[in-house]
Amino acid sequence: MSQVTDTQRHAAGPGGAAGYAAGIKDVVILELKQRLRSRGWYIMLAIWFLLTGLVTWLTWASWNASQAAQRAYSDFTPAQTGPGSMIFEVVLAFVLLFALLVAPALSANAVNGDRAGGTLAILQVTLLQPGQILWGKFFAAWFAALAFLVASTPFLVIGVALGGMTPGHVIVALLMLAVEVGVVCAVGVGISALAGRPLFSIVVTYLAVAGLVIGTLIAFGLGTGLTQGTIKANQPNYREYQPLSNGPVEPEYTCSGPLREQPAPRTERVAWFLAMNPYVVVADAIPYPERTDPQGFTSVGAIESISQGARYAMAGPEGTYPCANGEAKPRYLAQETPLWPLGLGLQLVLAGLLMWLGWRSLRTPAHRLAPGTRIA
Amino acid sequence: MAIEEDSAGGPALPEELPEGGITATGVSRKFGQVHAVEHMDFHAPAGKVTALIGPNGAGKTTLLLMLASLLAPDSGTVSMGGLDPQHNRAAVRSRIGWMPDTLGVWESLTAREILTQMARFYRLPAAGIGPRVAEMLDRVRLSDLADQPARVLSRGQQQRLSLARALIHDPSVLLLDEPASGLDPGSRVELRIMLRELAKEGKAVVVSSHVLSELDEIADGAVFVNKGRTVRQQTTEEAHAAGRRYAISATDGAALAAKLTELGLVFRQEDGRRPAVSLLLLSDDDAARLLRDLVLAGVPVSSFAPASGALEETYMNLEGERR
Numbered sequence: 015m016s017q018v019t020d021t022q023r024h025a026a027g028p029g030g031a032a033g034y035a036a037g038i039k040d041v042v043i044l045e046l047k048q049r050l051r052s053r054g055w056y057i058m059l060a061i062w063f064l065l066t067g068l069v070t071w072l073t074w075a076s077w078n079a080s081q082a083a084q085r086a087y088s089d090f091t092p093a094q095t096g097p098g099s100m101i102f103e104v105v106l107a108f109v110l111l112f113a114l115l116v117a118p119a120l121s122a123n124a125v126n127g128d129r130a131g132g133t134l135a136i137l138q139v140t141l142l143q144p145g146q147i148l149w150g151k152f153f154a155a156w157f158a159a160l161a162f163l164v165a166s167t168p169f170l171v172i173g174v175a176l177g178g179m180t181p182g183h184v185i186v187a188l189l190m191l192a193v194e195v196g197v198v199c200a201v202g203v204g205i206s207a208l209a210g211r212p213l214f215s216i217v218v219t220y221l222a223v224a225g226l227v228i229g230t231l232i233a234f235g236l237g238t239g240l241t242q243g244t245i246k247a248n249q250p251n252y253r254e255y256q257p258l259s260n261g262p263v264e265p266e267y268t269c270s271g272p273l274r275e276q277p278a279p280r281t282e283r284v285a286w287f288l289a290m291n292p293y294v295v296v297a298d299a300i301p302y303p304e305r306t307d308p309q310g311f312t313s314v315g316a317i318e319s320i321s322q323g324a325r326y327a328m329a330g331p332e333g334t335y336p337c338a339n340g341e342a343k344p345r346y347l348a349q350e351t352p353l354w355p356l357g358l359g360l361q362l363v364l365a366g367l368l369m370w371l372g373w374r375s376l377r378t379p380a381h382r383l384a385p386g387t388r389i390a
Numbered sequence: 391m392a393i394e395e396d397s398a399g400g401p402a403l404p405e406e407l408p409e410g411g412i413t414a415t416g417v418s419r420k421f422g423q424v425h426a427v428e429h430m431d432f433h434a435p436a437g438k439v440t441a442l443i444g445p446n447g448a449g450k451t452t453l454l455l456m457l458a459s460l461l462a463p464d465s466g467t468v469s470m471g472g473l474d475p476q477h478n479r480a481a482v483r484s485r486i487g488w489m490p491d492t493l494g495v496w497e498s499l500t501a502r503e504i505l506t507q508m509a510r511f512y513r514l515p516a517a518g519i520g521p522r523v524a525e526m527l528d529r530v531r532l533s534d535l536a537d538q539p540a541r542v543l544s545r546g547q548q549q550r551l552s553l554a555r556a557l558i559h560d561p562s563v564l565l566l567d568e569p570a571s572g573l574d575p576g577s578r579v580e581l582r583i584m585l586r587e588l589a590k591e592g593k594a595v596v597v598s599s600h601v602l603s604e605l606d607e608i609a610d611g612a613v614f615v616n617k618g619r620t621v622r623q624q625t626t627e628e629a630h631a632a633g634r635r636y637a638i639s640a641t642d643g644a645a646l647a648a649k650l651t652e653l654g655l656v657f658r659q660e661d662g663r664r665p666a667v668s669l670l671l672l673s674d675d676d677a678a679r680l681l682r683d684l685v686l687a688g689v690p691v692s693s694f695a696p697a698s699g700a701l702e703e704t705y706m707n708l709e710g711e712r713r
Contacts (some may be wrong), residue, residue: 035512040510044496049540052499132494136555140511141460141480141489379462379475383421389460 022104024320037142042157043126049158049223058116063165066109070169073104074176097343102173109166110296111137113195114227116162121155121202123212123370128211135389144376148207148369155199183300190296190354196224197292197361204368207375226361230291234327237284243331245278250336269337282330291356294324324353348376392580410471410562411594412457412486419452419467426452429466430617433635434594436562439585440600441609443705449618450598452483454567457596458488470563484512487561491568491598493548497541501532501551504540505558512559526554529584547576553584555688563594570601582608598639602702612706629704637697641690648687651681660697668697672712 077100125148127132138148170184202219209215249271288294295303297320326334328351334343380389399597414432416623420515427449434440442450455461459475460550461483468475475482496504500647507524514522535543543551550570556564562621566585570578583606589595599605605612613623624632640646643665650657650667657669 037511040507044499044507047503048496048498120687132490132492133496135460136494139460140508141481141483141513142511188567268605303618378460378479379456380460381462389455 019275023102023380034068034143034146037071038149041137041142041147042154044053044221045151045154049154055158058163059327062112062116062162065112065322066105066166066169067110070101070105070172073101076348077101078192094193096239099173099179100164100213101176101316102170102179102183105169105173106191106296107293107316109163109170110191110292113159114223114292115220117155117159117195117198118202120158120224121152121199122206122216122219124151124155124203125207125376126209127206138376140380142371144378147376148203150372151206152200152203155203159195159199163175163188163195180219186300187296190299192294193358194292194361197365200365200369204370204372207372208368209340211333226290226292230287230294234284234287236353237287239280241280241283242277243280244275245331245335246273246340247276247335247337248273248340250363264340267336267342269340273315273340275321276335278331278335280330281327282332285328285330285353286326286356286360287326288327289353290360291324292361294320295354295357295361297321297325298352298357323351325351328353328356373379391578392680403443409590410485412563412565412596413469414453414457414463415467415469417453417456417463417468418466419456419461424617425455427463430615430620432457432613432617432620434563435597435611436594437589437592438610439523439589439595439597439608441605441612441701442596442604442615443600443602443701444615444621445600445614447623450613450615451567453615454488454565454598455490455598457563458565459483460488468516469477485562485566487556487559489552489556489566489569491571493545493552495543495548495551497538498539500537500539501543501554502536505554506552508555508558514559522558522647524556529557530554542590545572546574546669549573549577549581553581553665561593563596565596566599568639569596570604571599578604602705606701609701612704614704616708622704626701630699631673632704633670633672635668635697636680637666637668637693637695638684638691638692640684641692645689646691647682649684649687653683655680664694668685 035059058305086146125134133194134147138144167184167188170187174181174184175180198219205219205222206212206215209218248269250267250269252267295315300317302318302321312359334337336343378389412432412434414430416429416431417427418429419427419713430449430453432442432453442453444450452461456463459468459479461532462476470482470485494636497508497659499507504525507518509515509519509522511602524533527536530553532547532550532554535547540548540551546654549572550628553566553569564692569585572583573581582604585597589610597605597609599621606626609626612620614624637660638646646667647657650669656668657667660668671680677694680701683692684691684694
């Protein structure tokens with residue numbers, strides 16, 4: 015029994031940041047070993063793969079069908095970009111949707127599930143610090159969720175291979191998906207450390223995700239109504255109709271006359287709601303496709319529309335109202351200030367706050383316990 | 391989530407720890423309106439097995455959680471060789487082994503993996519972990535099952551694994567919360583032997599239980615708690631000296647009762663399966679004398695034996711005092 019002497023005990027392990035990281039790694043190993051041995055995870059992964067494949071195939075098939083129909087009834091062939099952009103966008107939206115749905119399931123019982131099973135206190139009584147336990151749980155949940163992204167990568171690559179997109183798009187898209195999944199995992203782990211029961215924390219995490227995806231849209235919509243303001247603008251004079259052969263010429267109007275106060279919603283005050291939406295963050299971070307078509311009349315993708323729409327809201331009437339301050343405003347593709355750093359920043363603040371509160375509840379010796387929870 | 395420096399603000403670590411053992415002085419802890427522990431005193435010396443005895447809800451588990459540095463007392467102090475868990479968390483934890491009353495095993499991991507992970511969490515030197523784990527598995531007789539997932543282990547085996555987990559870092563204080571619950575008689579004997587061995591190695595062993603008969607055999611001392619308070623602290627010798635209850639039965643109950651009355655002894659009729667009386671005798675000599683008197687008086691005694699363990703006697707007396 016006495017092989018482990020006191021000197022060995024205290025000479026062990028590097029101190030400082032390296033020791034801290036080693037503790038996190040040990041917790042991650044413990045967690046992943048358990049996750050990798052549960053069959054449910056593999057079943058979910060297989061279903062995910064098949065579902066994403068099905069969506070990809072259906073998108074491609076429906077595009078082919080519509081092309082065939084167009085060829086059959088007219089000699090007009092507008093699309094030269096191929097189905098790539100469309101498949102990419104549909105698959106991306108689908109993967110983000112399901113990643114947002116899977117991540118809470120993988121993260122939101124990480125801490126209180128262990129508490130219920132009596133294994134959390136086993137960790138707490140060792141030399142692990144609460145932050146190491148929490149970060150370990152977070153990384154394990156994140157890695158488990160990233161496996162789902164890896165499973166959907168082939169289909170995003172197909173989207174690129176079929177044309178229209180560059181590998182850069184896939185890389186940026188995957189990176190942003192990974193970050194968004196990480197944010198949801200952090201929210202889930204934080205809530206699971208705070209809530210007593212796994213069921214409750216999973217529901218709350220799903221509601222948080224719903225709040226980010228749908229709630230931000232509602233908040234933006236309702237908030238816009240409350241931001242009625244005025245803007246000084248004069249009269250736009252639109253040019254005569256010109257055939258499209260010249261492409262969209264910006265700006266398409268000139269401004270003249272005296273500046274007058276005009277009512278306009280100050281959307282820039284509530285655009286940060288919109289910025290927090292995971293779809294906006296991902297869409298806004300992805301660069302727009304190259305516009306090599308001289309006609310400038312390619313099909314505008316959904317990603318691009320979401321991004322531009324959000325940037326418009328962020329720019330507010332000062333940047334978008336016709337002839338605001340007597341200046342003509344360029345119309346399309348002109349909003350170049352990216353919105354996603356703001357949105358991601360706000361998401362990280364939310365996730366960080368929840369993780370910090372969760373960390374507080376894991377500190378031992380515990381002073382206050384959440385009502386209804388037990389240490390062991 | 392910064393890296394916590396454990397000794398920051400706390401007293402410096404003493405070079406040599408004074409005599410081991412663990413002490414709680416006047417600790418209180420409440421959960422909401424419930425006072426789980428109120429001004430409790432507790433001491434478990436090194437090299438001894440100390441029993442923590444009390445009815446369900448007496449505050450045993452809460453006290454053990456405070457001793458294990460998981461729960462902070464609202465007032466009072468816990469001290470382990472002069473170290474306070476609040477300030478010297480790491481130093482205290484590397485010296486404490488805690489076995490919870492809930493088993494809490496990672497079911498999909500094997501026994502060997504569980505012990506290896508625990509050794510890593512205690513930052514044992516990597517090179518020594520393999521042999522150390524093998525040694526612990528051997529000690530709790532789980533070597534044959536070392537590579538089975540923990541979920542296939544029986545309750546007794548999981549209990550032994552839990553004990554090995556608490557011992558992996560060779561702590562000097564061992565806190566066991568209801569270690570014998572759910573064990574079959576053979577495993578209880580085994581546990582008893584192991585706890586005696588651990589005490590002999592110089593560890594302070596704390597065992598909480600309300601199964602009293604076996605504690606008589608293993609505990610050197612006992613702390614009785616009830617309703618969150620320390621009711622009595624005594625060694626097993628003292629418990630024995632306080633007398634114990636004997637049960638006597640005779641084929642002729644009336645003759646037995648008559649003789650006892652004649653001797654001026656207070657006794658009570660027991661309503662067990664067989665008709666018997668019980669009475670309190672102060673020492674073994676008293677018992678020998680009474681048995682001789684009864685036999686010489688021609689009372690047909692069919693059995694004459696201690697009715698309960700010495701600790702149980704104290705416990706039952708305390709229960710009586712409460713009413």
